[in-house]
Amino acid sequence: MEVNAGxxxxxxxxxxxxxxxxxxxAFFYGGMVRAKNILAMLMQNMFCMGIVTILWVLVGASLAFxxxxxxxxxxxxxxxxxxxxxxxxxxxxxxxxxxLTIPPLLFIAYQMMFxxxxxxxxxxxxxxxxxxxxxxxxxxxxxxxxxxPVAHWVFSPGGWLFxxxxxxxxxxxxxxxxxxxxxxxxxxxxxxRRGWPKEAMPPHNLPLTMLGTGILWFGWFGFNAxxxxxxNGLAAQAFLNTHVAAAAGMCAWLLVEKxxxxxATTLGAASGAVAGLVAITPCAGFVTTLPAMVIGGxxxxxxxxxxxxxxxxxxxxxxxxxxxxxxxxxxxxxxLGVFADEAVNSAGADGLVNGxxxxxxxxxxxxxxxxxxxxxxxxxxxxxxxxxxxxxxxTPDDEAAGLDTTQHAETGYNLTELGSMGRKS
Numbered sequence: 001m002e003v004n005a006g007x008x009x010x011x012x013x014x015x016x017x018x019x020x021x022x023x024x025x026a027f028f029y030g031g032m033v034r035a036k037n038i039l040a041m042l043m044q045n046m047f048c049m050g051i052v053t054i055l056w057v058l059v060g061a062s063l064a065f066x067x068x069x070x071x072x073x074x075x076x077x078x079x080x081x082x083x084x085x086x087x088x089x090x091x092x093x094x095x096x097x098x099x100l101t102i103p104p105l106l107f108i109a110y111q112m113m114f115x116x117x118x119x120x121x122x123x124x125x126x127x128x129x130x131x132x133x134x135x136x137x138x139x140x141x142x143x144x145x146x147x148x149p150v151a152h153w154v155f156s157p158g159g160w161l162f163x164x165x166x167x168x169x170x171x172x173x174x175x176x177x178x179x180x181x182x183x184x185x186x187x188x189x190x191x192x193r194r195g196w197p198k199e200a201m202p203p204h205n206l207p208l209t210m211l212g213t214g215i216l217w218f219g220w221f222g223f224n225a226x227x228x229x230x231x232n233g234l235a236a237q238a239f240l241n242t243h244v245a246a247a248a249g250m251c252a253w254l255l256v257e258k259x260x261x262x263x264a265t266t267l268g269a270a271s272g273a274v275a276g277l278v279a280i281t282p283c284a285g286f287v288t289t290l291p292a293m294v295i296g297g298x299x300x301x302x303x304x305x306x307x308x309x310x311x312x313x314x315x316x317x318x319x320x321x322x323x324x325x326x327x328x329x330x331x332x333x334x335x336l337g338v339f340a341d342e343a344v345n346s347a348g349a350d351g352l353v354n355g356x357x358x359x360x361x362x363x364x365x366x367x368x369x370x371x372x373x374x375x376x377x378x379x380x381x382x383x384x385x386x387x388x389x390x391x392x393x394x395t396p397d398d399e400a401a402g403l404d405t406t407q408h409a410e411t412g413y414n415l416t417e418l419g420s421m422g423r424k425s
Contacts, residue, residue, distance in 0.1 A: 014226025036402025172282025180326025249276020
């Protein structure tokens with residue numbers, strides 16, 4: 001294997017960008033919860049950077065990218081510990097792929113950052129009601145038993161969806177559908193927040209949410225353009241597609257808000273941009289620029305409308321993870337089967353509008369359904385086990401007092417000691 005210095009530098013940078021997305025997500029979610037729960041939300045997200053990293057090195061990376069066992073279902077444990085890593089199974093020329101031009105250890109480190117942020121996405125749905133110990137156990141089990149197998153299916157050359165020909169450039173199925181359906185399964189186990197939907201629970205600090213949006217948007221360039229695994233024209237196309245889709249998602253969401261409610265909101269701008277980013281994730285390295293704009297714009301409209309589903313069906317998705325990540329991930333994965341252009345990426349295929357017929361579209365549907373079924377069922381079972389053993393849901397008294405004090409013995413804001421000018425009185 002010949003290592004390319006430019007490719008290595010770009011993927012190193014991209015890995016750092018993707019890791020930066022996790023604290024960005026913490027701020028994005030943290031501003032939307034009530035003030036008494038902000039530290040709990042920040043902690044749940046940041047904790048993923050610790051526990052998932054450890055589990056990834058020990059077993060997760062091997063299950064995701066080790067030599068295939070079980071007909072494309074999971075990798076073996078040959079990469080456990082990541083010692084003396086010379087190659088990543090499947091990433092060689094005779095598998096029909098270009099061999100990696102970056103060190104194998106860097107590829108695994110880059111993928112680790114995806115493994116870190118994916119379970120963190122779930123926390124927005126369960127806001128205000130998880131006991132930290134139960135959450136920690138759940139996240140550890142989920143990252144090993146759900147995330148790593150799905151990553152093997154889609155991202156590893158030995159995975160069954162990879163071999164089927166389903167496409168996912170940067171994680172529409174592996175990250176967003178996986179986390180989105182997991183969020184839905186988890187909230188079905190733990191139930192609604194006390195007082196929802198009758199009690200108003202508005203965001204307490206939208207400037208934090210806007211800051212988190214900016215960090216996510218910035219980091220997403222590493223998420224999508226970095227998935228080219230090289231500093232080349234494909235990375236440039238993915239970079240441009242990412243930005244265009246985010247812009248279109250934001251503008252479309254705001255337009256519908258204005259027409260429907262009479263106001264274009266800052267929360268809508270943040271949510272629309274993230275919806276566009278989610279939907280373009282699977283498509284970023286397989287479509288041209290104008291389809292990326294269409295995909296982002298459709299996501300802004302459809303994800304906004306999907307928020308009504310929680311009221312219709314009565315599930316308490318606190319920060320709309322289902323509407324944005326699950327619906328947006330499904331939308332992007334399916335539209336990839338419509339707009340994919342092999343001229344953009346020779347490792348891809350032509351979609352419906354480029355003469356490919358419904359072949360790729362059908363494969364995308366299979367990938368979506370398989371991820372929904374596996375992640376949804378496994379998450380439900382894991383949540384039930386944790387709930388029955390150490391418990392997932394905080395007590396009513398703890399929820400009323402706030403998770404910051406009851407779970408972490410801290411408060412996010414100490415305003416009582418400050419005078420009107422911010423000085424101690």
